[in-house]
Amino acid sequence: VKIILADSAGFCFGVKRATQLAFEAAAINPNICSLGPIIHSPQVVKALEEKGVKVVDKVEDIQTREVIIRSHGITAEELDHIHSRNLNIVDATCPFVKKAQDYATLLCSEGYSVVLVGEKDHPEVQGIISYTRGETVYVVADSTEAQRLPSKTKIGIVAQTTQSFENLVQVANVCLEKSKEVRVFNTICDATSVRQEEAREIACEVDLMLVVGGFNSANTTRLAQICKDIQNRTYHVETADQIDPRWFAGVETVGITAGASTPRWIIDEVVDCVKRMGDK
């Protein structure tokens, strides 16, 4: 079987940075925790746990003196709470997520009605909203939801860093119908669009497409959706052991890509597994 592995598969800048910071912090002080999973990869989180990094859900549950802030950020309230408890912080927030937080805050302070293109329940989105300190932020998943927005004097737009550029553009277009001034900060991380574009190209050329990454990873799920729209034989797997040998019937070429939070070792295992199964 022929394998096409995406160059852009796996860790993005922010995830790589967060993971490194966490492993380094744990090496110095194994009595440390992270508020929520550092990245959306259960396998990486498990590996960190083995080094001492406990995952806690709430600030009040923190029992260590040091806490790692996960790659997709935390809310302003959580940060306040951490500060009030005088805990040491290892800030692994992705610099691009931080930018989105800053721009949302800036837009609010300049009187814009803020529209955030993203998934309501994603922690990154929850974080971005929180930094506007109580101002209304309209979270819209797509242009259909944007259509329901009221008309506004001026609209400011930011995006969850893992959104697709097309979706941002479509929401911006709808906002132009809602307001005489629209200011867009394209806070989408290039890594996401590059990965999506490469995935599209590969999906067009193969008989079977595998997308590797956490089932709780929004960007991996979207990547799988993009591939599925092109190549119906697309499977989203978290690890190699989820690959079914029956998928390879009549398959000559297999494409593989992986989400931003998928570590190299898992991608390698998938490649090895495909080699074994595909050549049978």
Next chain:
Amino acid sequence: VKIILADSAGFCFGVKRATQLAFEAAAINPNICSLGPIIHSPQVVKALEEKGVKVVDKVEDIQTREVIIRSHGITAEELDHIHSRNLNIVDATCPFVKKAQDYATLLCSEGYSVVLVGEKDHPEVQGIISYTRGETVYVVADSTEAQRLPSKTKIGIVAQTTQSFENLVQVANVCLEKSKEVRVFNTICDATSVRQEEAREIACEVDLMLVVGGFNSANTTRLAQICKDIQNRTYHVETADQIDPRWFAGVETVGITAGASTPRWIIDEVVDCVKRMGDK
């Protein structure tokens, strides 16, 4: 013959205001001139000339103590020149054009690369550019021209007031590919889009479409183009005497609309003429 006359045909707010101001000013002081034609209607300009309003092309040609500034504005240099000559001003600049001038200036002062959606040679566009006082303004007619823009840190967009909304949106979309921050001031006058939308609807329903207005009127020319794309039997006429009886062969329904600078009396003459010819 059945006639469908657009409700939105003819004078917009700014043109009505400018024409009124000019006739009023001429009634008080018939020794007055206008810098360029007040509006893009040769017939209105002629009627004003009969009241004493002379049209001059350059500030140095002004031989009166009072000058009317035309609806689509003048350049900053011309305004400076008028001030330096200590002339009285009747400012008939459309308030919406003034807004476009102000927003372009604001965007420049805040460090945006300014993209102006419009026709390079139109006096309104020349005026808007001039108020940015030497800063580069990229004038683009459409998204194809916008594609040639270089990448920029932040792009600010304004539009000639008579542009189509779709064109503005398409240019904005291209600019989103060119810059991480795009700030759009939709300076398009609603009257234009309302008129265009109504023209589209009427053009769909008729056998013959007449668009009335100055051949030097950009918005009339665009209106005719929009109708022509829908109904091939579309004719742009300036006055009733340009209507050809042969156009009515086999025609049951005639649509009529008119540009923003077309006075009521010319529209009425066209309607009368169509009634006569269409019923033969």
